[in-house]
Amino acid sequence: MKLDRESFNIGSCIGCGHCTFACPASHFERNFSPRGTAENFVLHGMERLDLWSCLTCGACRTVCPEGVEFPSFMRAVREERRATSIPVRSHAGIIDSIRSLDASGKGIGRSNEWVTEDMHLEGSSDVALFVGCLPMLDVVFKDLKVDLVGILRSAVYILNEMGIRPRLLDGERCCGHDAYWLGEMDTFDRLARMNLDAIGRSKVKTIITVCPECSNTLGQIYPERFGDGGYKVMHIAEVAAKGIEDGTLEAERDEAVYTYQDPCRLGRHSGVYDEPREIVSALGKLKEMPRNREMAACCGSTCFAQCDHIVKKWQVARLEEARGTGADALMTACPKCMIHLSCAQKDFGTYKDRPKIPLKDVSVALAENIRRRE
Amino acid sequence: MTWEPTIIAFCCNWCAYAGADLAGVTRLQYPSNIKILRVMCSGRVEPGMVLKCFENGADGVMVLGCHIGDCHYKIGNRKAEARVTDTKRLLALMGISEERLLLKWISASEGALFAETGRDFVERIRALGPLKGGFK
Numbered sequence: 001m002k003l004d005r006e007s008f009n010i011g012s013c014i015g016c017g018h019c020t021f022a023c024p025a026s027h028f029e030r031n032f033s034p035r036g037t038a039e040n041f042v043l044h045g046m047e048r049l050d051l052w053s054c055l056t057c058g059a060c061r062t063v064c065p066e067g068v069e070f071p072s073f074m075r076a077v078r079e080e081r082r083a084t085s086i087p088v089r090s091h092a093g094i095i096d097s098i099r100s101l102d103a104s105g106k107g108i109g110r111s112n113e114w115v116t117e118d119m120h121l122e123g124s125s126d127v128a129l130f131v132g133c134l135p136m137l138d139v140v141f142k143d144l145k146v147d148l149v150g151i152l153r154s155a156v157y158i159l160n161e162m163g164i165r166p167r168l169l170d171g172e173r174c175c176g177h178d179a180y181w182l183g184e185m186d187t188f189d190r191l192a193r194m195n196l197d198a199i200g201r202s203k204v205k206t207i208i209t210v211c212p213e214c215s216n217t218l219g220q221i222y223p224e225r226f227g228d229g230g231y232k233v234m235h236i237a238e239v240a241a242k243g244i245e246d247g248t249l250e251a252e253r254d255e256a257v258y259t260y261q262d263p264c265r266l267g268r269h270s271g272v273y274d275e276p277r278e279i280v281s282a283l284g285k286l287k288e289m290p291r292n293r294e295m296a297a298c299c300g301s302t303c304f305a306q307c308d309h310i311v312k313k314w315q316v317a318r319l320e321e322a323r324g325t326g327a328d329a330l331m332t333a334c335p336k337c338m339i340h341l342s343c344a345q346k347d348f349g350t351y352k353d354r355p356k357i358p359l360k361d362v363s364v365a366l367a368e369n370i371r372r373r374e
Numbered sequence: 375m376t377w378e379p380t381i382i383a384f385c386c387n388w389c390a391y392a393g394a395d396l397a398g399v400t401r402l403q404y405p406s407n408i409k410i411l412r413v414m415c416s417g418r419v420e421p422g423m424v425l426k427c428f429e430n431g432a433d434g435v436m437v438l439g440c441h442i443g444d445c446h447y448k449i450g451n452r453k454a455e456a457r458v459t460d461t462k463r464l465l466a467l468m469g470i471s472e473e474r475l476l477l478k479w480i481s482a483s484e485g486a487l488f489a490e491t492g493r494d495f496v497e498r499i500r501a502l503g504p505l506k507g508g509f510k
Contacts, residue, residue: 097425098464104429105507107469139463140421 003076005042008069013038019060019070024297027317028310029053034060034070041077051078052087052306056181057264057298078183087182087305091140095178095304098136102174103187105194109171110135114149119156122165128204129155129166132214133174134335144342147364148335154367155210155236161370162243166208171198177213177265178303180221192222196229207233210363212266212334220270235266236363237333241275244282251369256284258360259327261318261341262296263334276333279362283369287325297321299337300344307340315344319355329358331365379499381408382427383436383492386416388446389481390438396485404492408436415439416477417450421461424475428465434474434499436491441479451479473502 005011019034020026026033032053040049056071064070078085089096101107114135115121131152138148159166176191195218199207209215212235219233243249258280266272273293280286291297300315301307319341322330332338338359345356385391391412397404413419416439427435437458439451458477466472476495480488 092420092422094420094422094425097422097429098468101425101429101468106428106505107465107507109469111466111469113467135467136464139460139467142460 003046003073003080007076008073009067010038010070010073011042012066013042013068014066015039016065018063018065019068022059022063022295024057024059024300024314025053025055028313038068038070038073041073046077046081049077051081051085055264055298055300055302057302058268059264059295059298062268062294075181075183078181079185080183082183088308090301090304090307094140098133099174099176099179099191100187103176103179103190105190109173110168112168114152115156115168116153119153120160120165121156121167123167125165125167126203126205127159127164127166128169128199128202128207129159130175130207130209130214130218131168131172132209132211134211137335137339141339141343144339144346146335146338146342146359148338150364151210151335151361154361154364155208157367157371158236158240158243158249158363159208162239162248164239167202167204169195169198169202169204171201173198175214175217177217178305180217182303182305192226196222196226199229199231204231207231208236208239209233210236210335212263212270213336216265216269235270235272235275235333237266237276237279238272240363240366241278244278249366249370251279251282251366252373253282254284256328257287257326258284258329258331259287259289259322259325260292260362261289261299261322261330261332261337262293263332263337264296264298264302266333267296268294276331276362279366280331283365284328287327289321289325291321299332299334299340301340302336312344312347315341316355319344319357323355323357327357329360329365331360331362333362335361377504379407379433379496379504380431381434381436381492381496381499382432383408383410383438384413384416384419384423385410386439386446386450387412387414389440389444389479390416390488392482393438393480393484393488396482397489398485400485402485402489404489405496407496408492415445415447415450415454417445417447417453417457419454419457421457421464424461425464428470428474428505433502433505434476434495436476436478436495438478438480438488438491441481444481470505471502473498474505
């Protein structure tokens with residue numbers, strides 16, 4: 001596809017600058033703003049655009065009065081400029097290597113060594129749990145001490161409590177979220193085909209994910225690109241909120257105050273704002289941060305690309321914001337938010353006024369709460 | 375044409391690479407399947423590099439360094455040990471046999487050990503067969 005003024009409504013930008021004010025990147029990045037990028041593209045083409053400062057979090061799209069699809073535009077420019085421009089790859093490229101090794105089709109699929117004996121899984125179930133890359137990221141980020149596998153275990157526990165026995169997909173691969181947003185379309189297409197094959201083989205009706213990136217990619221981007229696959233995708237927070245509503249899950253409220261970080265893929269990209277909040281409110285008192293819901297600030301990195309000192313600054317600003325609410329813990333529904341925010345806490349851990357606040361995943365907190373009463 | 379395994383050997387500059395050199399100088403026979411990559415220290419070999427090898431057609435990867443306590447950079451091979459342990463876990467999680475990754479300490483004077491390790495590893499990979507895809 002050739003990009004021009006008509007693509008993604010970019011030419012209809014009226015230069016109001018709402019996007020630049022909403023964009024977390026342009027608050028700290030001197031040479032990047034969504035408005036400036038759009039204007040530059042319209043006037044001079046894509047030659048000198050900054051491709052990697054944008055996090056595709058979608059805050060700009062939410063406030064845009066003219067309907068400019070800036071995140072999708074950024075993705076398309078990246079796809080076009082693939083040959084000449086690559087992002088700074090953090091963590092020595094291990095995340096990219098895992099993705100491309102998965103895309104090469106080698107290996108016989110996931111080994112599910114995180115599954116413990118007290119979990120009830122059923123091979124013939126029409127509900128599948130999409131594991132994603134969490135077991136691998138748990139190894140990669142072991143020094144952060146974020147229990148990513150614990151999120152998966154809690155999800156299975158919650159589903160079992162609700163009477164759902166999920167299955168795991170044979171031949172599941174990385175969902176390809178990062179490949180898609182970084183413009184690596186051949187990698188993405190290969191991964192998507194393998195996952196769609198796995199879903200088709202197993203004939204599941206519902207797929208439950210623990211990571212909003214997976215739920216957004218499987219639920220919205222696959223159907224957009226390959227047509228409807230005949231399955232429904234839900235994030236674990238949506239399932240659990242339903243369980244709390246109809247009484248199958250009973251959480252006990254305590255005195256604790258929690259604040260909630262909206263993951264961009266769950267909130268702005270998928271429109272799920274209330275369900276995780278229902279869970280948090282069932283566990284304790286919810287106190288909102290100043291920037292919440294549609295205007296929530298990003299956790300600082302998507303696709304593990306271009307993580308640098310500038311990103312750290314706004315992560316710390318976000319953590320300060322969370323601490324400013326006086327909450328006991330910061331809840332989130334996204335494992336990637338957990339990784340990025342704990343990384344910021346770790347790096348700034350030597351500072352005297354370090355932005356320390358306990359981080360918790362909503363499903364882990366809910367599972368702990370239910371377990372405590374047993 | 376019959377299939378031949380492709381083996382990548384990361385050799386540390388100070389011990390294993392010199393060991394490979396010695397194996398060559400003393401005319402010890404070892405299979406030509408082994409492609410040697412010299413790194414300054416075995417601790418340099420990141421999980422990402424090993425995964426890249428498997429992605430691009432390697433059937434087995436060896437990480438060879440100095441004996442523990444003999445590292446030119448004092449603790450580089452300790453780091454290599456930790457990294458290879460992590461990489462093995464990653465490979466197992468992705469459905470690739472841990473057997474395809476080998477960590478071994480070979481000093482500069484152990485040319486014979488290098489040739490022997492190479493022969494054994496090639497045989498082991500030959501028994502495992504080519505790195506295949508698919509699902510369980």
